[in-house]
Ligand SMILES: CC1=C(CCC(=O)O)c2cc3nc(cc4[nH]c(cc5[nH]c(cc1n2)c(C)c5CCC(=O)O)c(CCC(=O)O)c4C)C(CCC(=O)O)=C3C
């Protein structure tokens with residue numbers, strides 16, 4: 178290679194010409210609630226009572242989830258960070274369960290003339306719900322458009338950023354949020370030195386947890402590793418020990434089906450029974466204050482804590498915090514460097530390695546050993 182061969186600049190996003198911000202979606206008005214819930218639960222055996230109950234959570238907030246506005250804010254923050262770093266990359270937003278749908282996003286990518294896009298999902302952890310389900314929806318959408326070739330080639334080509342729960346940017350933003358929550362606890366008459374830090378994430382069925390073991394640490398192990406690091410960094414910043422636990426929220430499915438426990442409300446009761454009076458809740462399982470956080474934590478869990486006579490504060494989610502957004506752009510550049518075949522250092526914090534951006538065969542199935550019947554992009558097992 179001649180010495181003057183043009184090297185891609187460190188800030189170069191080549192080979193990508195677009196970034197797909199890929200999320201869950203949520204209703205914008207009361208009429209959207211039932212169709213949205215039908216989209217989410219199609220064929221998943223969620224009992225009707227649970228659906229009615231979840232519908233009420235949305236109606237209680239005027240039929241509108243905060244998630245779409247939060248994704249628009251993240252899109253704007255990503256655009257600003259890309260522009261500030263001189264990176265030319267169009268950002269397109271799409272959702273699995275509500276407009277703009279995956280198909281709308283692919284339309285937009287085509288209108289932009291994009292040939293190769295990097296996908297960033299709004300879930301930091303690897304499991305069926307947080308990784309493979311997004312990759313399947315993308316494949317199914319392209320298939321319906323007649324754009325999924327027998328060899329896995331697609332019209333617009335997609336790569337995915339690795340699960341980023343252990344990326345320094347995500348960790349830093351969570352640490353900052355928890356430190357702020359400890360300060361809040363003080364202003365509410367609570368005592369940080371006597372408090373328990375309770376990390377919270379979305380529960381999943383035990384079967385999905387078991388299936389998440391293929392090729393990497395399980396969903397709960399990923400959370401435990403991050404929790405350990407966040408608590409240690411918070412302890413350094415607040416200057417005292419920070420004891421912590423991991424609890425779960427938002428379980429659904431039939432009661433006979435085991436999901437990850439303890440539920441955050443049950444856990445608060447257990448802590449209160451042990452005489453604990455101060456709690457900081459940190460929703461590390463979620464990237465923004467969407468309905469799971471607004472209802473399951475701010476409405477339900479904080480009421481439980483209040484009833485138990487506890488002083489409880491909910492830490493913020495990473496949202497559009499600067500270290501998080503900067504970290505996401507770093508991850509996009511990291512993925513671009515990988516795609517170019519360069520030597521790449523994948524930054525991580527904690528004891529787990531960086532998870533793969535091209536998923537392994539059988540990675541993150543809904544249930545162990547189950548044939549998917551559905552192809553998934555960004556993996557080496559397109560048709561397994
Ligand atoms: C791991 C995980 C995440 C985090 C990763 C990610 O972000 O993707 C997540 C996020 C979200 N979950 C959300 C909403 C819902 N999730 C449901 C159902 C389910 N979630 C599951 C798991 C997860 N879910 C599972 C295993 C089910 C059972 C059905 C199935 O196996 O798929 C249901 C159906 C009713 C109910 O059962 O609650 C709803 C309405 C919203 C939107 C909130 C808003 O509108 O602001 C968001 C961001």
Ligand SMILES: [Fe+2]
Nearest residue numbers: 306379427469
């Ligand atoms: Fe969910």
